[in-house]
Amino acid sequence: MKNALRVRRSENFADWYQEVIREADMAENSGVRGCMVIKPWGWAIWEGFQAKLDRLIKETGHDNCYFPIFIPVELFEKEASHVEGFAKEMAVVTHHRLVNKNGKLVPDGELESPLVVRPTSETIIGEAMARWIKSYRDLPLKINQWANVVRWEMRTRIFLRTSEFLWQEGHTAHATREEAIEETRQMLDVYRQVVEGSMRIPVIAGEKSPGERFPGADETHTIEAMMQDGRALQAGTSHFLGQNFAKAANIQYQDRDGGLSYAYTTSWGASTRLIGALIMTHSDDDGLRLPPKMAPAHVVIVPILRDEAGRDEVILAAEALAKRLRAQRYDDEPVRVKVDLRDDSGANKRWAWIKKGVPLVVEIGPRDVAAGTVAFVRRDAIGTKRSASLDEFVAKIGDELNELDQKLHDDALAYRKANMVEGLANYADLVEHFEKKGGTGFVVGKYSGDPMIDAKLGEIGLTIRCLPHEQSGSEGQCLVTGAPATVDAIYAKAY
Amino acid sequence: MKNALRVRRSENFADWYQEVIREADMAENSGVRGCMVIKPWGWAIWEGFQAKLDRLIKETGHDNCYFPIFIPVELFEKEASHVEGFAKEMAVVTHHRLVNKNGKLVPDGELESPLVVRPTSETIIGEAMARWIKSYRDLPLKINQWANVVRWEMRTRIFLRTSEFLWQEGHTAHATREEAIEETRQMLDVYRQVVEGSMRIPVIAGEKSPGERFPGADETHTIEAMMQDGRALQAGTSHFLGQNFAKAANIQYQDRDGGLSYAYTTSWGASTRLIGALIMTHSDDDGLRLPPKMAPAHVVIVPILRDEAGRDEVILAAEALAKRLRAQRYDDEPVRVKVDLRDDSGANKRWAWIKKGVPLVVEIGPRDVAAGTVAFVRRDAIGTKRSASLDEFVAKIGDELNELDQKLHDDALAYRKANMVEGLANYADLVEHFEKKGGTGFVVGKYSGDPMIDAKLGEIGLTIRCLPHEQSGSEGQCLVTGAPATVDAIYAKAY
Ligand SMILES: [Zn+2]
Ligand SMILES: [Zn+2]
Numbered sequence: 001m002k003n004a005l006r007v008r009r010s011e012n013f014a015d016w017y018q019e020v021i022r023e024a025d026m027a028e029n030s031g032v033r034g035c036m037v038i039k040p041w042g043w044a045i046w047e048g049f050q051a052k053l054d055r056l057i058k059e060t061g062h063d064n065c066y067f068p069i070f071i072p073v074e075l076f077e078k079e080a081s082h083v084e085g086f087a088k089e090m091a092v093v094t095h096h097r098l099v100n101k102n103g104k105l106v107p108d109g110e111l112e113s114p115l116v117v118r119p120t121s122e123t124i125i126g127e128a129m130a131r132w133i134k135s136y137r138d139l140p141l142k143i144n145q146w147a148n149v150v151r152w153e154m155r156t157r158i159f160l161r162t163s164e165f166l167w168q169e170g171h172t173a174h175a176t177r178e179e180a181i182e183e184t185r186q187m188l189d190v191y192r193q194v195v196e197g198s199m200r201i202p203v204i205a206g207e208k209s210p211g212e213r214f215p216g217a218d219e220t221h222t223i224e225a226m227m228q229d230g231r232a233l234q235a236g237t238s239h240f241l242g243q244n245f246a247k248a249a250n251i252q253y254q255d256r257d258g259g260l261s262y263a264y265t266t267s268w269g270a271s272t273r274l275i276g277a278l279i280m281t282h283s284d285d286d287g288l289r290l291p292p293k294m295a296p297a298h299v300v301i302v303p304i305l306r307d308e309a310g311r312d313e314v315i316l317a318a319e320a321l322a323k324r325l326r327a328q329r330y331d332d333e334p335v336r337v338k339v340d341l342r343d344d345s346g347a348n349k350r351w352a353w354i355k356k357g358v359p360l361v362v363e364i365g366p367r368d369v370a371a372g373t374v375a376f377v378r379r380d381a382i383g384t385k386r387s388a389s390l391d392e393f394v395a396k397i398g399d400e401l402n403e404l405d406q407k408l409h410d411d412a413l414a415y416r417k418a419n420m421v422e423g424l425a426n427y428a429d430l431v432e433h434f435e436k437k438g439g440t441g442f443v444v445g446k447y448s449g450d451p452m453i454d455a456k457l458g459e460i461g462l463t464i465r466c467l468p469h470e471q472s473g474s475e476g477q478c479l480v481t482g483a484p485a486t487v488d489a490i491y492a493k494a495y
Numbered sequence: 496m497k498n499a500l501r502v503r504r505s506e507n508f509a510d511w512y513q514e515v516i517r518e519a520d521m522a523e524n525s526g527v528r529g530c531m532v533i534k535p536w537g538w539a540i541w542e543g544f545q546a547k548l549d550r551l552i553k554e555t556g557h558d559n560c561y562f563p564i565f566i567p568v569e570l571f572e573k574e575a576s577h578v579e580g581f582a583k584e585m586a587v588v589t590h591h592r593l594v595n596k597n598g599k600l601v602p603d604g605e606l607e608s609p610l611v612v613r614p615t616s617e618t619i620i621g622e623a624m625a626r627w628i629k630s631y632r633d634l635p636l637k638i639n640q641w642a643n644v645v646r647w648e649m650r651t652r653i654f655l656r657t658s659e660f661l662w663q664e665g666h667t668a669h670a671t672r673e674e675a676i677e678e679t680r681q682m683l684d685v686y687r688q689v690v691e692g693s694m695r696i697p698v699i700a701g702e703k704s705p706g707e708r709f710p711g712a713d714e715t716h717t718i719e720a721m722m723q724d725g726r727a728l729q730a731g732t733s734h735f736l737g738q739n740f741a742k743a744a745n746i747q748y749q750d751r752d753g754g755l756s757y758a759y760t761t762s763w764g765a766s767t768r769l770i771g772a773l774i775m776t777h778s779d780d781d782g783l784r785l786p787p788k789m790a791p792a793h794v795v796i797v798p799i800l801r802d803e804a805g806r807d808e809v810i811l812a813a814e815a816l817a818k819r820l821r822a823q824r825y826d827d828e829p830v831r832v833k834v835d836l837r838d839d840s841g842a843n844k845r846w847a848w849i850k851k852g853v854p855l856v857v858e859i860g861p862r863d864v865a866a867g868t869v870a871f872v873r874r875d876a877i878g879t880k881r882s883a884s885l886d887e888f889v890a891k892i893g894d895e896l897n898e899l900d901q902k903l904h905d906d907a908l909a910y911r912k913a914n915m916v917e918g919l920a921n922y923a924d925l926v927e928h929f930e931k932k933g934g935t936g937f938v939v940g941k942y943s944g945d946p947m948i949d950a951k952l953g954e955i956g957l958t959i960r961c962l963p964h965e966q967s968g969s970e971g972q973c974l975v976t977g978a979p980a981t982v983d984a985i986y987a988k989a990y
Binding site: 037040042043044065075083088090091093098100105116127147150152164343 | 525526527530533534535537538542559560561562566568570572585588589590591593595598599600604609611612622623632642645647659661838
């Protein structure tokens with residue numbers, strides 16, 4: 001059977017990815033280096049993600065707020081390892097005016113001190129926390145912002161790596177180390193709930209090795225997902241910052257005994273990168289496949305209008321069905337239904353919605369109206385056009401969406417299981433495995449914690465994705481150094 | 496009676512404004528020149544506004560999307576009057592890296608061509624529209640984005656004029672002039688619905704005079720509100736851009752006859768400035784007053800816990816009341832209730848919530864629990880502590896909120912009416928009026944349309960706020976030039 005996309009996953013995964021995005025009309029490269037335009041279909045998916053995550057962020061006691069887009073370079077100089085990690089790739093504002101010189105606009109009004117477009121906001125939020133926190137009564141302080149950030153990137157790919165991206169960044173301050181670590185863990189679990197529960201992307205939660213930590217963090221925790229080319233994608237990170245940023249920004253509080261202590265801080269973020277993960281986890285050679293909880297439309301109804309006769313009846317029947325479906329609920333919300341009345345053929349419309357990943361595409365023609373039936377395809381089985389009575393279709397809408405939801409998760413989990421490798425003996429095996437298999441999949445192996453490991457893996461394009469929270473506890477030898485080791489690690493190539 | 500704020504409106508309006516914001520803990524100046532930090536209470540109000548406006552933007556057929564924060568200067572050079580209007584006050588990115596030189600971070604990696612942090616997105620969205628629009632079938636194209644924008648400002652004031660601010664900007668393209676003008680009008684009316692209907696700020700809708708138009712627009716329409724110092728604030732603008740941006744960006748489409756035509760475009764925006772308008776319209780010398788539809792909490796319940804005895808019963812009663820109130824609806828949503836269990840005195844808590852503008856502050860103490868009553872104050876009459884049975888309070892919650900909602904609107908409208916002046920004879924009268932009255936209020940007078948008028952008014956710090964859509968149709972003499980004129984205009988000082 002011919003597929004809707006011109007490129008197959010198995011042939012050229014990177015081109016296939018671009019093709020899914022283009023055919024689903026989700027986003028495109030802008031004329032501006034490394035920046036993307038997120039188009040309505042891509043944006044609607046992001047809005048759905050935002051709504052789900054924002055609700056959980058609020059339910060766990062965080063308040064939204066907003067901090068400046070510009071960060072003075074002096075603030076960046078305060079936290080040494082943070083500087084090292086970020087200073088290499090930022091947009092720097094040096095002027096506050098353009099003047100017209102012979103028809104060309106040139107920068108003018110040089111700033112006394114340059115400003116950086118935020119790559120992340122620990123420094124500027126730390127400065128605010130130092131103003132706001134005076135006593136233990138002001139703790140914990142738990143805030144979040146939805147914002148755009150910029151990290152200059154030379155090689156970009158839509159959603160996965162763009163100079164400007166959108167995210168939320170949570171920032172909290174606590175009186176004790178234990179409470180801050182608990183917060184770090186809790187928010188990682190919040191990410192897991194949305195990414196696994198709603199986006200249906202299976203993830204492995206764990207801690208980053210030292211070389212992969214957020215610059216300035218004591219611990220970085222992550223959820224890691226496997227894409228359909230076997231590479232890993234970091235789907236959300238949560239950082240325990242210890243007292244590093246508190247000391248750099250002077251976030252001190254008076255404790256119950258009147259003494260002065262530094263707070264413990266955390267930060268955690270999830271970004272538009274997740275839309276890339278959604279695409280690379282679930283899509284197939286016919287385009288995007290959306291888990292129902294993330295679909296801007298659960299059902300699209302395409303009226304089949306071959307001639308003028310019966311046209312009104314068909315449209316009326318489509319609208320009536322839409323109304324009945326909207327009265328049903330799925331995922332605690334009304335079922336989302338579109339009726340596609342655009343001026344195009346039924347087949348073109350059906351394929352357009354399939355490529356956009358809509359869970360159920362329904363067709364109603366004059367014969368269906370007469371018979372009280374609909375014809376439909378579900379996105380996980382588009383080769384099978386099914387028929388049902390209107391009543392039956394309405395009654396089963398929740399079941400259909402639930403089955404699809406489960407199917408996408410099961411498929412993704414099965415793919416990951418099939419591409420997990422255990423039992424490699426040593427570094428030579430590791431190198432051979434990735435060369436032989438073209439560099440994909442997750443290898444589970446031991447890790448000794450030697451500080452040289454991250455750098456050595458970097459030389460062959462590998463990283464430790466995480467030290468899973470669920471550990472086997474067995475003993476063995478470090479896959480890189482050969483030293484005795486008990487810690488399990490995931491070794492993989494990554495986005 | 497003593498007031499909760501240290502500064503009265505009548506003494507120093509500008510200081511009073513800052514004091515309202517500080518005492519309501521809504522926002523503050525950041526360490527970054529001209530940028531503000533929006534704190535949780537201010538942000539929650541903005542989120543409420545966003546939700547209401549976003550719903551109407553979608554209901555009128557617009558899709559949300561997202562465009563890059565950076566605009567290449569070349570794009571700016573294309574539309575001449577747009578350049579003139581914006582080129583003087585923008586943040587310019589010239590480098591993409593910082594390097595560490597003797598412990599100081601200095602810009603490195605100079606860009607071949609500078610990028611501007613968007614002050615507005617007509618240019619970059621115009622470029623995208625030119626890619627997307629091929630035929631009349633692609634029209635109308637109706638999109639919107641929620642974004643941060645930057646216009647470098649030397650003198651800033653929180654919410655009212657900040658270098659970075661947040662807004663939505665709608666951008667549409669149409670086949671005909673009439674349809675584009677209809678869109679311009681429709682979106683102005685959407686702003687009016689939210690600003691007047693939910694924020695309860697009375698506005699006058701009209702068209703801007705040529706000197707006050709958006710740079711590059713053929714027509715700018717506006718809703719103008721009067722603040723409590725008599726000055727005008729532009730609460731939302733909607734621009735008919737004619738074919739100016741379409742020609743600059745080459746937005747052409749093939750019409751039904753196969754010919755090639757330029758589209759007509761519009762843009763319209765509303766910003767965090769509106770939070771400033773909300774404050775300056777409704778607040779009093781005791782702090783913020785929130786119209787109920789904009790209040791993050793409709794009711795705050797303060798349990799009065801004088802001693803340990805009865806403590807649990809009081810908290811239980813407070814929570815039970817909160818639950819009953821949340822089961823009531825107001826403005827199509829559940830009533831929003833907070834129970835304030837912070838460790839502080841009842842009086843401190845009551846005043847804190849009054850200064851934050853919460854519509855109803857309720858106190859429950861042990862005696863109330865025994866009697867089945869509550870004591871409460873409504874924000875428009877805080878001197879009157881009232882008592883009611885629990886049942887009565889729950890049953891009347893909607894009435895109380897409606898009465899307050901109406902009262903705030905009536906007060907604001909009464910203020911505006913009392914500060915509208917008609918019947919001035921000539922320019923000398925106009926000058927004298929503003930000098931004598933300290934420069935406040937709206938003067939309604941005739942306007943001849945002479946191109947020199949905007950500049951002449953500028954010399955004395957006045958502007959034409961708008962030519963109201965509702966015109967008297969009478970004849971008279973232009974207040975500035977003395978020439979015969981039929982058009983009514985609003986003359987005022989403005990924010
Ligand atoms: Zn962890
Ligand atoms: Zn108008």
